[in-house]
Amino acid sequence: MKNSMMKHTTKIISAAAIGALMSASAFAANGVKYVDITAADGIFINDGKVVVKQQNGQYTQVVSGPTVTFHKKMKGECKNNLFDNNNIIKIADVVYGEVYATETILESYSDQYSAPANPGFTATLPWKNVQLDVPLNKLGFDPVQVCNSRLQAKMNQGMTKLQVMSVEQKYNQWNQFSAVLACGNNANQNNIKYATKSIGGEVEVICQAGSAGNPNQIAKPKIPIVAVPAGGSGGFQAGYNPLQITDANILAQSLHFVGQCPRNVVFSVQMKGNGKGKVRYHIREGNQTKYISAPVNYDSAQGWKQHNFNFEIVGEQQDINKKVNREFTVWFEEQDEGSNEWDWSAGGAMGNLQWAQTCTAQAAVPMNQGGINYNGGNQPPAVNGTIQAQPVDPTPPPSMNIKAAPATPEDKPARATN
DSSP states (O other): OHHHHHHHHHHHHHHHHHHHHHHHHHTOOOEEEEEEEEEOSSOOTTTTEEEEEEETTEEEEEOSOSEEEEEEEEEEEEEOBTTBOOEEEEEEEEEESOOOBOSSOBOOOTTSOEEEOOOOSOSEEEEEEEEEEEEGGGSSSOHHHHHHHHHHHHHHTTOOHHHHHTSOEEEEEEEEEEEEEEEEETTOSSSOEEEEEEEEEEEEEEEOSSSOSOTTOOOOOOOOOOEEEOTTTSSEEEOOOOOEEEEEEEEESOSEEEEEESEEEEEEEEEEEESEEEEEEEEEETTEEEEEOOOEEEEGGGOSEEEEEEEEEOOOGGGTTSEEEEEEEEEEEEEETTOOBOEEOTTOSEEEEEEEEEEEEEOSSOOOOSSEEOOTTOOOOOTTSOBOOOOOSSSOOOBOOOOSSOSSGGGSOOOOBO
16 A cells, blocks of 8 residues: 555656646746848849049049948747737847847847838747838948049059049949847736847949949959960960959958957958959058968969958957947058068058947967067067068068058058068
8 A cells, every 4th residue: 555655655746747848848937939130132233332423533422322332131930838828029130230239138239220120919930031222321331432532542542543543443342231129928018038140241332433434344354464475486385474463352240249358250362353463461450551462372363262360359458348449441462472562552451440349358378370460569660670470381472561551652561582
């Protein structure tokens, strides 16, 4: 009899335990299950393009329209428990720019452009395309100013205004897009839960060559082929393509780093150009060199090439827990295949990246990997010194010291040879 009661008690306890587990699951808190964003389905050849025309030696106005169009798609779902399935989507927006949220707090994005996904009265939003027509004053930069600033930068490097403005120029301005999802009870606005997801994007600023022509037609870069005499035949044979980087971007995994400092953060440089040879890229912040790469092989047959590098983020004591905005550009040295000479790229400053950091605390030991970082007082040596870049080839050529963007051709750094 006693054994029978013990077995019965055991069964009762097991059932109670199972019931408790089911109850805990059944009454789990409602909220956001997931949210996601990516490029929209389809081909949109004019997405993210803004065209600026020139007149009387200056870039003057945007001629591609009052807005810039982007196509993205988002999806999301709200969590519901067994006994309360009234949790529905309250907000489903795609936002031009980065938006932050905790589970219970959503950063206001009222000053940013957004477009709704319009999921309807539901807890689940499958992938849905969303079109954003961002007004020019919501881009976060002035396209006309971008063209004129880059014009001045190239003139500072020794190019004439005619050389720059007679050729169509293209520059990428990097930004982000965010999907925002809010879930709550369909009967009230209490206990709303939030989540966001952000991805990188770009605006392509096209500075027209001359005031005529179709602003939507984008000229392809010309590849400079050099013809050399063929020995004894009286004919000609194909020569090499001089190396020239024509376009570049600086990429970051996030446009706002938040974490302990010092910290090595991974950035990337994307480059595209003509010809074949080697490049060294210089990351500059204002007038200071922050990083110089080792020589990187480049062949225009590869198209776009991406190269990653680690950059040490250092936070000053007075800036701990404060957002610090920074701006980087990339400059290139070029070495043609078969040559020992390094020259500065005629493109000047490229790949403007607007980035921010918030250092929450200082780590005990700073990390330092790859390339050369310059922070604080550790600046490049005087003009007659050299910088030893991280070796990639057995005998890499010496790096050159650079100054602020030279105002005249005479101020450009001298060429270095092996």
